[in-house]
Every structure is written in structure tokens, then in C-alpha cells.
Amino acid sequence: MFNVLLAHIQEKVTLSVGDVDLLKSFFIPKKLRKRQYILQEGDVCKYLMFVEKGLLRMYHVDDKGAEHMIQFAWEGWWMADTYSFLSGDISQYNIDAIEDAELLMITLPNFEAMLLQLPVMERYFRILFQNNIISKERRLINTISYSAEERYKRLVAAHPEMIQRIPQNLIASYLGLTPETLSRIRKKLIQS
Amino acid sequence: MFNVLLAHIQEKVTLSVGDVDLLKSFFIPKKLRKRQYILQEGDVCKYLMFVEKGLLRMYHVDDKGAEHMIQFAWEGWWMADTYSFLSGDISQYNIDAIEDAELLMITLPNFEAMLLQLPVMERYFRILFQNNIISKERRLINTISYSAEERYKRLVAAHPEMIQRIPQNLIASYLGLTPETLSRIRKKLIQS
């Protein structure tokens, strides 16, 4: 159950055997069926979630009812509305499962306790957040600087796994496009 | 010289008098004139920079020579190409001064030494990076989900200081717009 999480942490920092047991005690395991919500707009995001298995998406629904994909997370990724989780304010976002999933979840009180009792986890999360900033920045540059076609090509180059695993209409939304536009772009790229 | 930085850190964590002296020793002060580069595309970002005074911008230049503003930083903000700084790879970005500036800079070796010698700074940077993720996520949602006019209105509401202090053509670029489009949006909003 904790295999993926422990591997992920031990890539970045060192844990003793005692640390591992203590660490595990802060988490709650949870299984999700495909299409099942774990966070809905208007609720507070009570957990930081690590994906042991499966695939999640976080998305925002705008005034016109259109969905905008913020993030995907599969094995080895964390997922949460960071702002809602840390502040306790209600979330603007939804999180649900694209594929059946197994999660390890931690509450804010447990997260804070964990950081105090296992100071090495401050380092783990600092590094994790660092990397997160880098990838968010990249994505932002891409959306601001490039055309739809270039954005898609860059995504294929940078994250081919995403293209394979995630339905095309969700990829379109992630790129800030309609499904029709992405379909036409792909057609054009295949032909040339 | 260290007033703004120390206040910023002590908002988030507690430093002893000894800590403060040690902390200061890791930083290099630097003054920048308006228009002066501190990072150019193709160079490695050697420093994490804290702005004590003045105003900086980080931007990306695309294939067609167009500039895209990634971030602004004034008193109390950190600035760097995080990826280049941490990885040592060359940067795709430029950083220069919009107004004369005074910086406190730290190298990667000193950054790492600081985190080891002052573990409380792990916490400070974890919190800093957390907040950074939240604001990057917000900006991304805005660019993906809203029209040009709505994006501008949301920026005015969220960061009125930015509108006052930063030239309009740079704001346009930050929003992913041409200066002409932003000018027309403003005209329309003033009239109504």
C-alpha cells in the first residue's frame, strides 16, 4: 500500500525504519471508483492526497459551465487544492477519478504534526514544491507564448504518457482548447 | 540593507540573534540600474534573489522575438529562474530591472549550506514555495478559463499595485495580450 509513496520520499530524503512506521501512521488509505469525487466545488479540501494507483484529475468549472483541467495525477503524484487545504477556505475546484484509484491521504493537522515530528519531511516537501513550481511555470509559459498547435506538440514531446493515458477531450481542456480544435490539430499533424 | 528580508522571514519563522548573523553571512548585496540585466537567456541563473528595493521582471522571448512576462518582483519578493538555479542548466529567461533595485543574492552552495545550518529555513522556503504554487495555479486558471477583458478585471481586483507601478505594455504581456488589445479593453471599461 505504501510502496510508491515510500519510494518517492526515499528518492529525495533518508528515512530510518522508525521514521517509516511513524510516517505511515499519519496517512489514511482510500479507494476511489472511476468518476467518483474526492473534492467538489464548495467543499474544503481536507486532504493532501498521494496516488498509489490509478488516475485523478482536478478541474475548474467556469460561469458558462465549461470545465478547465488544472492538473492530472497518477502513480507517484500528489494531488490537492493546495490553497483550500492550507487555508481552510472552500475550494473552487473539483477532483475526481478518471480511473479507479488508491490514495494515501493526510489531513492538515496530521501534515503539520508530521513536519514537526519528522523534520526531514520539511525538506521533502520543500523539494516537492520546488519541482511543482518549475512545472507550473513551464506550463504557464507554454499557454502564454505558443499557438495551439505548438502547445500540443510541446506536450507530446514533454509528456507522451499523458497523451496515451488521458482522453483527448481532457487533454484539449488541459491545453486550453476545445476538443474540436485539438482533433483538427492532430489530423493536420498526422497528415504532414 | 537586510530589513525587508528579515521582516519577511520572521513573519513565517522565528530566528535567534545568532541565526540572524549567520543568515546574513550567506547573502551578497547587489545594486542594479534600470534596464540592467541580472540574468540573460543562455546563462545559468547563479542566484536566488530577494528584492530589498526596486522592481524586477523575468520574461521569455519566443521564436518570433516577442517578449512574454513571467513574473514581476518588488520589495519583499524573491526572483530567480528556479529551474536553472537548482539544476545548473542554462536559462531560457531574462531578468532585468524595471526600476533601480537593491538585491540580496544567494548562490546554490550557500543556499544548501544555509538550509543545513539553519534548518528553520527549510520551513521558511517550504511555506514560501507553497504560496508560490497557489499563486501560479491561480494565474494559470485565469489564463485558461477567462477572456482577455475578464483577465484584466481580475488582475485589477487582485493586484491593484501592479497596475499602478508597472507599464501597461508589460501588463499586457503578463496577461498574454498585445498592448493594442489591452488599450482597447481599458478604453471600453472606462467608458462603461
Add this chain to the structure above:
DNA sequence: AAATTCAATTGATTTACATCAACCCGTTAA
């Protein structure tokens, strides 16, 4: 104070992408 550069505005035109609508295919389900 003249000259040069930089920033903002306005108008005319173009274009990338969205929207609307119909249709197809494969899966799930009644």
C-alpha cells in the same frame, strides 16, 4: 530646446480558434 527613443492610442484588416450542428463508433446498460 531639439532630437531621439519609448509608450499608448486608434483604425482597418486578418486569422486562429470557438461555436453550432450533424454524424460515427465503441461501450455500457436497460
Add this chain to the structure above:
DNA sequence: TTAACGGGTTGATGTAAATCAATTGAATTT
């Protein structure tokens, strides 16, 4: 076995924002 649904494609049309171009005004430099 026939609906019903989700996901993808294709075509016709609309529109928000980009591009191109000219003008004015501010700010720097000489």
C-alpha cells in the same frame, strides 16, 4: 438488440484578439 452515452471527427459559420500601420504624447538623451 436496441437504446443511451461518452468520445472523437468533420463541416459551416462567427468572433475575439492579433496584426499591420499611422499618430500622438511622454520621457530621455544630446
